Structure formats: C-alpha cells, structure tokens
Amino acid sequence: MNREVKKFHAFAFVIAVITFAIIISIFPLRIWNDIRTEVGGGTENGCTQGIDSTHDAIQDFVAQYDRIDSISVHVNELTKGRYMHITFWDVDNWRVMYEETIDLAAKELPGYVDIPLGLDLEVGGNYRIIFTVWHATYVLGTESVEGSTNPAIGAFYYQDTMVEESHLLAKYNYKVPMAKTMSLTLMIMVFMIGCALTGVTRTLCKEARNQYITIGRVCQYVLNPIVILIYAVLAVMVFPLKTFDDRAADICFYELGLILAFITAIYVINHKRKDSIVTVLKSCDLASDKKGFLGNMPLFDKVMSCIQMVFIALSLVYAAQYMNDLYDIYHSISERQMVLCLLLVTVCFQSKKELISLQNIVLTIIGAASGFYYYHQNKLPVSEKEYDLHNLILKLTIAIVVVAAILLADYIRYLFRLVTKKAVRSSASITIYGIFVIVFFACLIILRNTRWWGVVLALVFAVMYIRMNSADRSAHWNTIATGGLILNIIYTIGYCLLFRYFTGFVMGRYSMQFHTVTVTAEYLTIMQVMAAALLLAKVASGSKISGLKDFIAYVFKEMILFGVISAYMIFTLSRTGYLAAIVTIIVLILMVALREGRDAGKTLLRGVLVCIVSVVIAFPMTFTLQRIIPVMVGHPYFYEVEDAAPSARGGRDFDDYKYMSVERFYSLFRQKILGVSATEYNFVDDPYNYDENGNYLYDEDGNPVTGEVIGYHMGTDADMCADSYIDKMSGDDGAGRLIASGTDGMYVAEAAIVVGSENSDVQDDSSFEEGDEAFDDSEEGEENAEAVDDYSNGRIDIWKVYIKELNLTGHDEMGAVAEDGELLAHAHNVYIQVAYDHGIIAGILFGFLIVAGIAFSGVYYFRNKGSFAAAVPFAVITGFAIAGLTEWNFQLCNPMTVALMLLLPVIMFKRRKKDI
Structure with a gap:
C-alpha cells in the first residue's frame, strides 16, 4: 500500500x-432496468360488488416476463374500514408467494392503488392474485373482455364464480432490462x-x-467518498425516512450498526501502517511476515495454491448444496460436484513441469474425446423424465473419471521415477496418527454396509494425501486449507447479504445458506473457531506491541472476520453451536496464552478482551446490514422446505413487521438460549384496526363497533387454515393484541400472541420456530412441554436405543427403531452413529482419531510458532469433537467433515523442516 x-x-x-x-x-x-406495463386492453365497464368478509375477487394471469415489480389495481371506493389484503399465488406449484396489507384510507380514491410485489416469476407460468379484506369493504374496477388485446390476462372471479364478461381493471408492471x-x-x-x-x-x-502517489493514498481518494455516500444514504433511509422500521428501538439500533460499519470501513481505508509494527514482528521471528504470503514460493506455486483455495471454497459450497438437497438425484449432482473440486485440488499439487507434461496433455485429449463419445452414446433424450439432471450427472461422472485417470497416471509416473532414482523421496514421513487414519479409511471401505459415501470419502482423501505427500507445496498446506475456508465464509456472507432475508416469522432463527439451523450451526462452528485461532495467533504474536493504536492496526482484519462470523452464530440461536464454539475458543485462549510463557497473563487478558470487543462491535453492524441490504436487493432465495411469513417474501416492502427486529430477536434469545418465556410482540400490519387497548375498532366487514370484541378475523381464506386461534382482548396493557396479520394457517405463528398471560388461550410460538427442523429431527425440534429445561431434547433416550443395538460389524440401515416402533433417523451423536453404522471397532477407532487429533494438533501448534494458522487444525478438530457429542456431523458432504478431512494431513505427516 x-x-x-x-x-x-x-x-x-x-x-x-x-x-x-x-x-x-x-x-x-x-x-439497470425499466418498468414495462401490461394491461388487459379492454374498456372500463363498471365495478365489482363489495369485497368483504364473505366475498373475494381473484384475477389469474400468465407471466410475460421473469420479474413483476407491482400490480396497480383500480379501487373505485372504500366503503368501510381501511385495509385491503392481497395474496399472490403460484398456481402451477400451488403455493403462496406473497401477502400484503394495503391501507386504502391513505390512497386517493377512486384511482389506481399500487401493490408492491418485487417477485421473480417463471415466464409462461400461471399466477393468481386474490383480493380479500382486513376489517373493511371496498369495490374494485373492472374492464370488458370484449376488445381485450392481451391473452396473458386470464379469468376473473368474484366469490369463486367466473365473471365471463370482465377482467380486473389493473396494470401489471414488470421489471425488464433496458x-x-x-x-x-x-x-x-x-x-x-x-x-x-x-x-x-x-x-x-x-x-x-x-507526480508520484502511494497506492494507499489513491485508495483513500477513491473509496472514502464512496463509503461516506453509502453511509449517508442508508442513515437517512433509516431515519428520518423510516424506510426499514418505524420503531424507536430498531431505528436507534440500525443507526448504531451503520455508524459502526462506517467507522470500520473508514478505518480500514485510512489507518496508518507504522514501521514499528514491522520491527516488532521481525523480532518475533514470524516466517510468514518475513517471507510474505505463502512464504518464498515461486510465482507458479503461489498461483496454484490460490487456485487450490478456490477449489476448497467451492467444495464447501457444493457440500452446503448437498445438505440442502431434498431428493436423491440432486444429492448425486452435489456429491459429484464436490468430489470433482477435491480431485482438482489434488491435481493442483503438480509442479509446473508435471502439469503441462506430454502425459497430461495426451490423457486430457483422450479423456475428453472418449468422454464426449461416451456421453453422446448414453445421454437421455429430451423425452425422458428429468433428462437434464441425469445428463448432468453423467457429465460430472465422466469428468471425475478423466481427472482420476490423470492422477493415477501421475502417481504411477512418480513411483517409476522413485524406482529409477530419478525422483527425490518426499521429505515427509507418515506419523502414527497417519497410520490410524489409513486403518480407519480401510474400516469405512470394508464395513461399508451398503454405504458408498464412506468408500468415496476414503478414496478421494487418500488420493489427496498421497499426492500431497510428494508435493513441494505440501509444507504450506495448512495455510492453503485455511485460505480456502476463509474464501468460503467470505463468499457465504456475501451471498447472504444479497439473497437471504433475515425474517422474524415463521422461522426466526437465521440459517444462512442452509434450510436447517442445525447444519448452519455446525458450519459456523468450523468457521468461528478457525477465525478465533487466527485472531488469537495475531494477539499472541503482537504481544510486544504496546501502543493501542498499533495493536488495533495489527489485529483489526482478524477481529472483523471473527466478530462477523460470531454475529451470524448468535443469529442461529443454536445451543449446540454456542457450546461447541465457546468451549473451543476458551481452550484456544488458554493454549495460546500458555505458549507465550512470561507473557501468558498479558496474552490471556488481551485474547479475552479482543474476542469480546470483536463481537460487541460486529453484532449490531452485522445485524443491521443483514436486515436491510437483502430487502434492498429484493431478490430473496427461499428453500423449498423453508418457511417464512408470506408478507416477508417480496422485494418491495422494506418495513414489514415480519422481518427480524430487535425486540423479536431478544424474545427468541430469551426463549431458546435462556429458557425464559418469550416476550410480547404487539406490532400489527393494520394498526388502525385497534384502539389503544388492543380492541377491534371495526368488525370483519369494516363496520364500527363498540365494546369488547372477541375473535380472530380469518378473512375469506379461512377454508385454507389448518389452525386458528381465539384470544380474548382484555387488559389495559394490551397484552392480548394480535401481533400480526395472516390468513393462512400454515403461517399461524404470525398470530401467536401473548406468552406471559396466565389465562391466554394462545399458544406460545416457540414450536413454530422449529418448522424447518422437522425433517431431520435435530436439536431445534419441538421441546417436551413437561421438560422445558431439558436441554438434551430427548437425545439421552435416543442414545440408549442406539447403544443397545451396537455390534461388531455395523448395520445396513442408518436409523434405529425405538421400543414404540418409531424410526430414529440418527443418533444425535457422531461417535455412537459411526459405531452403529460400521461396528464397535470402527467407532472406537473413530473416537480415538478425534481425541488423538486434538492432542497431535496441539503439539503441532506448539512446534510451529512461525505460522499464524498453526492453531487452526486444533480449533477445527476440537470444534468437530464437541459438536459431534450432540449431532451427526460425519458424512462425506457435511461441511464439518470436509473441513476436518482437509486439515488432517497437517498432523498425519512429519517433516524435516518447520511447516509454514
């Protein structure tokens, strides 16, 4: 710089x-986009009868473009009440895409009322917009079918009866490229x-x-104005515009988050990098600081190492994709994509001469030609079901075979050169731990019991380890693997900031790029302890730096990384994730301090303070950005089994109360982590329907009412409800107010109300928060009402069932059957699960590998003081070990397993020279 x-x-x-x-x-x-408006083309021919609690209106249409920005519907008259409620349906998949409540009293009527949508559609798909009421009655305009010039406008219904001569008088506003x-x-x-x-x-x-200038000064001139402009725009949107929320607590918190993000960005751009820091680092004899990134490697090796990092990051992306897939065919695709990335990581161990050798060129050409011929001979025709997915699997399989052939030929060539003494034997020798890893791999293959993923895992990583052992760059593998993990978490955070909404209902716990919080917590455990290891290594190496400003300048990058990952871990509200990460970080702090000898106390204090300060600064910053940026982008991605309130699924309504808020998060944290009853959430989409005590001002049709009203308005969609709740509106404190609107019983958690009232008939919404966990019976499942404080969530009973069924050879089926006939999907304990799947001997061996891995990686850390990443293997193995006590985290495509397998070589081989 x-x-x-x-x-x-x-x-x-x-x-x-x-x-x-x-x-x-x-x-x-x-x-950059334009708005293209489509209309029916008919002439205005009147209006509907009143839309009220017993009469709805429905308009079908076919999507003409792939994104609809809004629909402007002509409202002739608001007869009673204030609110219009719309539901947007995907007819082909028969699902609710979006819901919204519009305050008609704030509109100029008669006239067009804009309904913000911001939804991605399938061109040619069939969609439906349903108009109901929210304690109101209103009238919609219609146009004649005769003379209509737009065939995409479908049938119009009034109270489920098709109106033959009319369409809804509306404008369909699509967002299209310029x-x-x-x-x-x-x-x-x-x-x-x-x-x-x-x-x-x-x-x-x-x-x-x-005429000369430093690169750092150029960055300041360019980036400072950009950061200031972005901050100013966002701060004004938060207040006074109140774009994202109108509640004082959220406004203050978002402004705090923005100012912290602004200060952080300005500091990153403008902080001074003083020579005193460099002097201190040289005195610490840190090889990585004296030699730069990846030491003194040749340029080609550095480039190949960076490519390996990219493939490692991609392998974790595909592992996450596998965990989200719901069908075997998608699992097959994700699994092959991940395996291909790992094999390409292995290929990149080749030297420049080996990579561009005649052998590789010939094998690549022959493999490509043979693969092309084989693919066209065996691909499925277009007429076959899911032909494209099957053909993609075929392509990936061919690619894997070609890459595997290149690696096999490479290893045969290496053995031949060893025999003929034309190659130098590797400087690394396998350790006792490495031998046990090989034995465990053999157990996975021999005792596979119908499970082929264990065979694939053993072969893929065995090939990687063998090739790595003969590569010159293998001494830097710890740095390379850590770099791949960092690239992956940066990509994941960027993806979440763009496409993953932070919603408060129905699922209030943030699952990042997964559809289950359990796997999210496992993934974040790995990333958080990795970031903690890097941060604490920096803290320890900077113990000679006395000035606060110099110390902050030295560790701020690692502080930001650790703090942001920790914030996302907090968002998950996962006890398992919290436990694994906190215990591992405490052990890391103690171990790092212990290695510093006389500076142990100082390092311990600094380590604790730096971790705490990182989280305190990053939490409001990350919370704010995750809440506001995705809704501004407006292209949310929701998984098929992931549930969120329909009104929080669009791309135009930034301030819906179904998005996460400070009060909602506090309530969930109390409930899930502290085991305390959740707090009230008295914020509705239709505030003008209630008086100050929470009593209705209007009946279902919008007629003014007086006195106490009992009931929950279900609207015209009541027939779709699986459940409904009735609450007696009572008390001067408004404890019984409806907290949110919603007509579909699938989203009844929106209307779950009081959780502190002894006489309330309304169920606490905690169980609904776990909707996405029902598919894997994970820790986030529904808690037993008689054992609210039982943090095991029934795991002890599951362990007993599995332990009772253990044998020496394992089982073909993964799940064990309880006495009552219930199939328990997995043991919620990785050690018991491995023993159940592959036999007691394999289970004992696996447990030994993890425990011994912690010990060996600890020794590795103490022997490699010159590497900032030296503590990463210890952190990852320890995090895996603790998380495995309550979860099943050992499987080919589990991110925790991938990270574990990538870092094991660090302690499997012993080198004559110090690793970097």
Missing part, C-alpha cells in the same frame, strides 16, 4: 476500472466520459509538483 506510482497511471487505472464496471453492469450483467438501443447509448456515453476524465487527469497530473 505504500508503494509509489505515477499519479496519472494510478488515477487512469481507477477511471478505467470504474468505467469498465459501469459498462458491464449495463451489459452483459443488465443490472432496451438494447438505450443500453448501447449509455455504454458509449460512459466510455466517452471515462476517456474525457482520463484526459483531464493527465492535464492535472502534469501541473502537479509531485
């Missing part, structure tokens, strides 16, 4: 990058402006006295 370059070259490069980014955003990315002519014009204009700015820059730089 302190390297000097010519001012003109620096600013010309910046202008070129910005110009290029804007041009590709126009095309081919096509980020026209090609406009795009080309803007691209030319941007290019010309860039050229003009470059010319002006050349003139200004010629007149400047000092």
Whole structure:
C-alpha cells in the first residue's frame, strides 16, 4: 500500500476500472432496468360488488416476463374500514408467494392503488392474485373482455364464480432490462466520459509538483467518498425516512450498526501502517511476515495454491448444496460436484513441469474425446423424465473419471521415477496418527454396509494425501486449507447479504445458506473457531506491541472476520453451536496464552478482551446490514422446505413487521438460549384496526363497533387454515393484541400472541420456530412441554436405543427403531452413529482419531510458532469433537467433515523442516 506510482497511471487505472464496471453492469450483467406495463386492453365497464368478509375477487394471469415489480389495481371506493389484503399465488406449484396489507384510507380514491410485489416469476407460468379484506369493504374496477388485446390476462372471479364478461381493471408492471438501443447509448456515453476524465487527469497530473502517489493514498481518494455516500444514504433511509422500521428501538439500533460499519470501513481505508509494527514482528521471528504470503514460493506455486483455495471454497459450497438437497438425484449432482473440486485440488499439487507434461496433455485429449463419445452414446433424450439432471450427472461422472485417470497416471509416473532414482523421496514421513487414519479409511471401505459415501470419502482423501505427500507445496498446506475456508465464509456472507432475508416469522432463527439451523450451526462452528485461532495467533504474536493504536492496526482484519462470523452464530440461536464454539475458543485462549510463557497473563487478558470487543462491535453492524441490504436487493432465495411469513417474501416492502427486529430477536434469545418465556410482540400490519387497548375498532366487514370484541378475523381464506386461534382482548396493557396479520394457517405463528398471560388461550410460538427442523429431527425440534429445561431434547433416550443395538460389524440401515416402533433417523451423536453404522471397532477407532487429533494438533501448534494458522487444525478438530457429542456431523458432504478431512494431513505427516 505504500508503494509509489505515477499519479496519472494510478488515477487512469481507477477511471478505467470504474468505467469498465459501469459498462458491464449495463451489459452483459443488465443490472439497470425499466418498468414495462401490461394491461388487459379492454374498456372500463363498471365495478365489482363489495369485497368483504364473505366475498373475494381473484384475477389469474400468465407471466410475460421473469420479474413483476407491482400490480396497480383500480379501487373505485372504500366503503368501510381501511385495509385491503392481497395474496399472490403460484398456481402451477400451488403455493403462496406473497401477502400484503394495503391501507386504502391513505390512497386517493377512486384511482389506481399500487401493490408492491418485487417477485421473480417463471415466464409462461400461471399466477393468481386474490383480493380479500382486513376489517373493511371496498369495490374494485373492472374492464370488458370484449376488445381485450392481451391473452396473458386470464379469468376473473368474484366469490369463486367466473365473471365471463370482465377482467380486473389493473396494470401489471414488470421489471425488464433496458432496451438494447438505450443500453448501447449509455455504454458509449460512459466510455466517452471515462476517456474525457482520463484526459483531464493527465492535464492535472502534469501541473502537479509531485507526480508520484502511494497506492494507499489513491485508495483513500477513491473509496472514502464512496463509503461516506453509502453511509449517508442508508442513515437517512433509516431515519428520518423510516424506510426499514418505524420503531424507536430498531431505528436507534440500525443507526448504531451503520455508524459502526462506517467507522470500520473508514478505518480500514485510512489507518496508518507504522514501521514499528514491522520491527516488532521481525523480532518475533514470524516466517510468514518475513517471507510474505505463502512464504518464498515461486510465482507458479503461489498461483496454484490460490487456485487450490478456490477449489476448497467451492467444495464447501457444493457440500452446503448437498445438505440442502431434498431428493436423491440432486444429492448425486452435489456429491459429484464436490468430489470433482477435491480431485482438482489434488491435481493442483503438480509442479509446473508435471502439469503441462506430454502425459497430461495426451490423457486430457483422450479423456475428453472418449468422454464426449461416451456421453453422446448414453445421454437421455429430451423425452425422458428429468433428462437434464441425469445428463448432468453423467457429465460430472465422466469428468471425475478423466481427472482420476490423470492422477493415477501421475502417481504411477512418480513411483517409476522413485524406482529409477530419478525422483527425490518426499521429505515427509507418515506419523502414527497417519497410520490410524489409513486403518480407519480401510474400516469405512470394508464395513461399508451398503454405504458408498464412506468408500468415496476414503478414496478421494487418500488420493489427496498421497499426492500431497510428494508435493513441494505440501509444507504450506495448512495455510492453503485455511485460505480456502476463509474464501468460503467470505463468499457465504456475501451471498447472504444479497439473497437471504433475515425474517422474524415463521422461522426466526437465521440459517444462512442452509434450510436447517442445525447444519448452519455446525458450519459456523468450523468457521468461528478457525477465525478465533487466527485472531488469537495475531494477539499472541503482537504481544510486544504496546501502543493501542498499533495493536488495533495489527489485529483489526482478524477481529472483523471473527466478530462477523460470531454475529451470524448468535443469529442461529443454536445451543449446540454456542457450546461447541465457546468451549473451543476458551481452550484456544488458554493454549495460546500458555505458549507465550512470561507473557501468558498479558496474552490471556488481551485474547479475552479482543474476542469480546470483536463481537460487541460486529453484532449490531452485522445485524443491521443483514436486515436491510437483502430487502434492498429484493431478490430473496427461499428453500423449498423453508418457511417464512408470506408478507416477508417480496422485494418491495422494506418495513414489514415480519422481518427480524430487535425486540423479536431478544424474545427468541430469551426463549431458546435462556429458557425464559418469550416476550410480547404487539406490532400489527393494520394498526388502525385497534384502539389503544388492543380492541377491534371495526368488525370483519369494516363496520364500527363498540365494546369488547372477541375473535380472530380469518378473512375469506379461512377454508385454507389448518389452525386458528381465539384470544380474548382484555387488559389495559394490551397484552392480548394480535401481533400480526395472516390468513393462512400454515403461517399461524404470525398470530401467536401473548406468552406471559396466565389465562391466554394462545399458544406460545416457540414450536413454530422449529418448522424447518422437522425433517431431520435435530436439536431445534419441538421441546417436551413437561421438560422445558431439558436441554438434551430427548437425545439421552435416543442414545440408549442406539447403544443397545451396537455390534461388531455395523448395520445396513442408518436409523434405529425405538421400543414404540418409531424410526430414529440418527443418533444425535457422531461417535455412537459411526459405531452403529460400521461396528464397535470402527467407532472406537473413530473416537480415538478425534481425541488423538486434538492432542497431535496441539503439539503441532506448539512446534510451529512461525505460522499464524498453526492453531487452526486444533480449533477445527476440537470444534468437530464437541459438536459431534450432540449431532451427526460425519458424512462425506457435511461441511464439518470436509473441513476436518482437509486439515488432517497437517498432523498425519512429519517433516524435516518447520511447516509454514
């Protein structure tokens, strides 16, 4: 950052990058959009009868483009009450995509009322918008079918009866990319402006006295204004515009989060990197600081190491995809994608000479040609069911075979060169621990008991370990594997900030890129302890730095990484994740402090304080950004079995109360982590329907009422409800108010109310928060009402069943059957599960590998003081071990297993020289 370059070259490069980014955003990315409005084309011919509690209106249409921004419907009159309720249906898949409550009293009527949607559609798909009421009565305009010019507008219904002569009088506003002519014009204009700015820059730089500038100063000139502008815009949107929420607590918290994010960004850009820090580091004899990233590797080896990091990150992406897949065919795809990435990691161990050798070139050409021929001979025709998925599996299988052939030929060549003494034997020798790993792999293969994933795991990683042992770069494997983990978590956080909403109902616990909180907690355990190991290593190595500013400048990157990952772990509200991460981090702090000898006390105190400060700063920052950025992007991704309140699924309504809020998160934290009753959540989408005590002001049709009203309005969709709740509105404190609107019983958790009232008939909504966990019977499942404080969630009983069925050879079926005939999907304990699947001997061996792995990795840490990543293997194995006490986390495509297998080679081989 302190390297000097010519001012003109620096600013010309910046202008070129910005110009290029804007041009590709126009095309081919096509980020900028236009609104294209489609109408039925008929003439206005009147209006409907009143839409009330017993009469609805339905309009079908066919999607003409892939994203609908809004629908503007003509409302002729608001007869009674205030609110119109709409439900948007995907007819082909028969599911609710979105719900919204519109305050008609705030609109100018008669006229068009805009219904914000922001939904991604399937072109040619059939969709339906249903108009109901929310304690109101209103009238909609219609247009004639005769003369209609748009065949995409389908049937119109009033109270389930088709109206033959009319359509709804409405405008369908689609968001489409800009026209090609406009795009080309803007691209030319941007290019010309860039050229003009470059010319002006050349003139200004010629007149400047000092024609050189540091790269750091250039970054400051460019990035500071961008950060200030982004912060100012977001801060104003939070308040006074109240774009995301109108509650004081949330506004204050979001402003706090934004100011912390702003300060962090400004510090990252502008902080000074002082020479005193470099002097201290050199005195610590840290090889990585004296030699730079990946030590003194040749450029080719560094490039290949970076490529390996990318493939490691991708393998974890596909492992996460596997965990989310619901059908075997998708599992087959994800599994092959992950295996292919791991094999490519192994290929990248080849040297420059080996990689571009005649042997590899010939095998690649023959393999590609043979694979092409085999694919076209065996691919399924278009007429077959799921032909595209089966053909993708075939492609991936062929690719795996070709890569495996290259690796096999490479290893045969290596053995031949060893025999002929043309190759030097590896400097690494296998340890006792490595031998036990090999024996365990053999057990997975021999005692597979119908499970082929164990065979694949053993073969893929065995091939990797063998090739790694003969590679010059294997001494840096710990750094490479850690870099791959970091790349993956950065990608995951970026993906979540763009596409994963932070909702408070129905599932209030954040699951990141998974559809179950359990797997999220397992994944984050690995990432959090990895980040803690890096942070604590930095804290320890910087013990000689006395100045606070210098110390912060030294550790801030690791602080940000650890703090943000910790914030996401807190969002999961997973006791298993909390336990595994906290215990591992405490052990890490003690171990790091112990290695520092006389500075142990200072390191211990600094380590604890830095971890706490990191979380305290990062939590409000991460909470705020995760809450507001995805809704601004407006392209949420929801998994098939993932449940969220329909009103929190669109891309236009930023301030819906179904998104996560400070009060809602506090309530969930009390309930799930502290075991205390959840707090009230008295915030409704239709506030003008209630008085200050929570009593209804209007009946179901919008007629004013007086006195106490009992009941929960179900609207015209009552026939779809699986459940309903009735609450007596009583008490001056409004304890019985409905907390949210919603008509579909699937989302009845929205209307779950009082949790502190002794006489309440309304069920606490805690059980509904676990909706996505019902598929794997995980820790997040429904708690026994008679044992609320039993944190085992029935695991002890499950363990007893599994232990009773243990034998020496294992079982073909994974699940054990309880005495009452219930099939227990898995043991909720990885050690018992391995013993049940592969036999007691394999289970004992697996337990030994984990326990011994903790010990060996601890020794590795103490022997490799020159590596910041030296504690990562210990952290990951320990985190895996603790999480495995209550979860099944050993499977080919489980992210915890992938991370574990990637880091085992660090302690499987012993080298003559110190690892880096």
